[in-house]
Amino acid sequence: MPSDLHLVSELPRVVVIVAPDPAQELDVTGPTAVFGAANKLSGRPQPPYEVHVVSVSDDAIVRTESGLRMLADAPYYQIVDKIGRPIDTLLISGGSGHARAADDARLIDWIRAQAPRVRRLGAVCTGAFVLARTGLLDAQRVTTHWRHAGRLADCNPRLTVDADPIWIRAGRFYTSAGVTAGMDLSLALVEEDLGYAVSLEVARELVLFLRRPGNQAQFSxxxxxxxxxxxxxxxxxxxxxxxxxxxxxxxxxxxxxxxxxxxxxxxxxxxxxxxxxxxxxxxxxxxxxxxxxxxxxxxxxxxxxxxxxxxxxxxxxxxxxxxxxxxxxxxxxxxxxxxxxxx
Missing domain, CATH: 1.10.10.60 (Homeodomain-like)
Incomplete structure (x- = not known):
């Protein structure tokens, strides 16, 4: 009979994606599609991921730049109590609402409070502005969408901003460029957890043209x-x-x-x-x-x-x-x- 420790280790990893208001919808749906496909293709009896999208608004609605509205699982500050388990991977998505989110002291304090408890913490596109505001990225090499890299560097002189790569890992912190680069980053996280073969199958399932490592340039x-x-x-x-x-x-x-x-x-x-x-x-x-x-x-x-x-x-x-x-x-x-x- 398996031990309690074994049972805990087999529980799905909790992935929480915080969506600013308004969000770039592909920064949210791209990573969720990757983790969802990994659940289907992992070959494991239990899905390896439990994915939650959380809102910054109290009504649990994620408003997007295209006008599409998505129903989140909960506002960010309720999600830990709702799922009853620690967050494994916390991602901050991008979108034109990033400036407002970065100025939200309650949200920034919540991210800081979660940081010591999560295994991985990352940002997609302009989500880097929000994560940078916490101070957790100080002295780290980071990236974001090429269009916003200069502004990120100007606003955060303690960061080393590299506008070229599509994603960067700095210890347990991850940042990526925008839109489809969030899928590349998510594929890299899947490879870390489940191995190269599964991540490649996910890329094929999603008909991604090329599975790109983080060092690839944003502009080929x-x-x-x-x-x-x-x-x-x-x-x-x-x-x-x-x-x-x-x-x-x-x-x-x-x-x-x-x-x-x-x-x-x-x-x-x-x-x-x-x-x-x-x-x-x-x-x-x-x-x-x-x-x-x-x-x-x-x-x-x-x-x-x-x-x-x-x-x-x-x-x-x-x-x-x-x-x-x-x-x-x-x-x-x-x-x-x-x-x-x-x-």
Whole structure:
């Protein structure tokens, strides 16, 4: 017969998501979908998660930026008494109501009171403003939606704000960029609890295009490329991404769009915001990152496949863009291995 300790350990982990008023609805529903899918796909007799969405308003209504209203399980200050168990993971979602929530002394005091009792504490998008107000993130490296990163840094000089990653772990504190990045963060939490295989199954179930580690940039090079005004340039950029192992010199690229090399370089830099050579190098480095994360190919093979020619040239470019070596990157972020880039 199992001991009481065993019974306690098999209880679902309580995840509480605090939604400001108004909230960005995907910052709330994205994580709940991930944990819900994990419950379905974990293969365990008992669901591993018990998820509760709580409101900041007394009426237990979560108002969202789109106008959708959601019925919460309870106002935040009632949830612990209602569930009768400690919170395992506490997440603060984002939304345009974050400034009001950060100024709510009662809410801030409640988060501070819960902090020593929870295993993990995190924020999605502008929820970082609320969590930062508690002082719990002081001296930590954090992120938020790129649009709000500068303001977060200005308002909280004790934080180290990095606008690039989609999510960051600092001990037991987690912060992420906005909207779909909250799902990436939630997938990482599922992997911590249930393993890589379950988190991958969840990503497949939710038809997520790519299961992204936290170090991935909020803006990929391909996403930046969509800012180009010219349809011909956008089509060229798509071709470039599909032909990284080939000759992507200015002369070859200019010929594909029927321009002189000099005019092409000028127009490209104006529309894309960087030189063709810099853009190509970014594309190739991103491709290297994906291969390091998802394959066991040798570095020389990866270098040839991505157009770098040899591993030394690839390593130099990788250092410029990622500030670490391909070897250390693979050790930290290869699928299913976890790890810490700073280790």
């Amino acid at each position: 090079t391909s996403l930046r490329a969509q800012a180009a005004e010219s349809p011909e340039l956008r089509a060229l950029q798509g071709w470039m991404a599909d032909n990284l192992g080939g000759d992507l010199s200015v002369g070859v690229l200019a010929e594909r769009v029927a321009m002189s090399p000099r005019n092409f370089a000028r127009v490209f830099a104006k529309q894309v915001g960087e030189t063709p050579a810099r853009y190509v190098e970014r594309l190739r480095v991103e491709a290297v990152r994906r291969l390091l994360e998802g394959s066991d190919r040798r570095l020389e093979g990866i270098a040839r496949a991505t157009g770098f020619g040899n591993a030394d040239i690839m390593r130099q470019a990788f250092l410029r863009h990622v500030q670490t070596t391909p070897e250390r990157y693979r050790a930290a972020f290869k699928a299913g291995q976890g790890g810490d880039l700073a280790a």
